[in-house]
Amino acid sequence: MAAVEVLLSVLMLVIIVVSLLSNAVVLICFLYNPQIRKQVPCVFTLNLTFCNLLLTVSNMPLTLVGLVNKGQPGSDAFCQLVGFSETFLTTNSMLSMAALSIDRWIAVVFPLRYHSRIRHRDAALVLGYTWIHSMSFSTAAACLSWVGYRPLYASCTLSDVTDNSQTPFVVFTVVFHSLTFLLSFLVLCVTYLKVLKVARFHCKRIDVITMQTLVLLVDIHPSVRERCLEEQKRRRQRATRKISTFIGTFMVCFAPYVITRIVELFPSVPIDHRWGVVSKCLAYSKAACDPFVYSLLRNQYKKTCGDIINRLLNHSMIVSICMLSHYQQIYLYHYTPTRVKRLSP
Structure with missing residues (x-):
């Protein structure tokens, strides 16, 4: 293997490990904390987590095997099944992110009517659409034999295996990516930019009230005034940073x-297979980023992780104390003065 292929293999392995651990932590937090389960967005978060986990344990290792062995992992039927699952899971993940952005938009723009507009039943309906949408495209691709091993990406994915239906496959590929990636990206941009607009408006109102207060408090200490102004600046930057993270990770991971x-559909344009594998790794890396972007960096998940760690540490400490007490009793039983005297001649 060349040095570049070794690096790509290591990168793929790191993505698999990080994705598996981070998504497993999100699932553990969901099972541990009942408050998280009561929230409506948890339906989309849980669906996204399951899609990422299934993609991590089913498709990523086979892509790593294809990269190392430079060939198709398994039979044609097995590769078609793997390509079907990848198409379904990737599409479902993108639509779940779009659903989460819509939920955030309604929660921020219509906070008083959020609980009446978005309920678990409504979330289940939206989730049902994501499954129908994902299943339709993946099933159509499998039935038309447009799923197979693609050496450019070293994985089982969408591919015109027969090479006899290039025009229909081109149309299908364009429509598929338009209604999944492009649609999800537009929804993310529209909803999160509206959220950012509302957040900036509220920050501006808070800043005006803060400045009026600082003007009235003429005897306020300069350090306190400086901290207030610094908090205003951080508040304005925090909303922009979050929105940029949501949209930026989606584009950086999926756009290449x-x-x-799309460029692959034009035979006259050459594409190096190493770039194909790099773009595939970037797409897979979204499964490793999602737990941090949507869950683990939130205060509720941080607190839940801290509670779980403290509980595990306390349990370990109790076990250690019990074992120490047990050994102490054994020691006292064998080496008490009465027993020593009894054993002496």
Whole structure:
């Protein structure tokens, strides 16, 4: 293997480990904390977590095997099944992110009517659409034999295996990416930019009230005034940073792969297979980023993780104390003065 392929293999392995651990932590927090389960967005978060976990344990290792062995992992039927699952899981993940952005938009723009507009039943309906949408495209691709091993990406994915239906496959690929990646990206941009607009408006109102207060408090200490102004600046930057993270990670991870899939439809444009694998790794890395972007960096998940760690540490401490007490009793039983005297001649 060349040095580049070794680096790509190591990168793929790191993505698998990080994705598996981070998504497992999100699932553990969901099972541990009942408050998280009561929230409506948890339906989309849980669906996204399951999609990422299934993609991590089913598709990523086979792509790593294809990269190392430079060939198709398994039979054609097995590769078609793997390509079907990848198409379904990736599409479902993108639509779940779009659903989460819509939920955040309603919660921020219509806070008083959020609980009446978005309920678990409504979330289940939206989730049902994501499954129908994902299942339709993946099933159509499998039935038309447009799923197979693609050496450019070293994985089982969408591919015109027969090479006899290039025009229909081109149309299907364009429509598929338009209604998944492009649609999800537009929803993310529209909803999160509206959220950012509302957040900036509220920050501006808070800043005006803060400045009026600082003007009235003429005897306020300069250090306190400085901290208030610094908090205003951090508040304005915090909303922009969050929105940029949501949209930026989506584009950085998925855009290179989708653009490569579109450019691939033009046979006259050469694409290096190493770039194809890199774009595939970027798409897979979204499964490792999602737990941090949507869950683990939130205060509720941080607190839940801290509670779980403290509980495990306390349990370990109790076990250690019990074992120490047990050994102490054994020691006292064998080496008490009465027993020593009894054993002496």
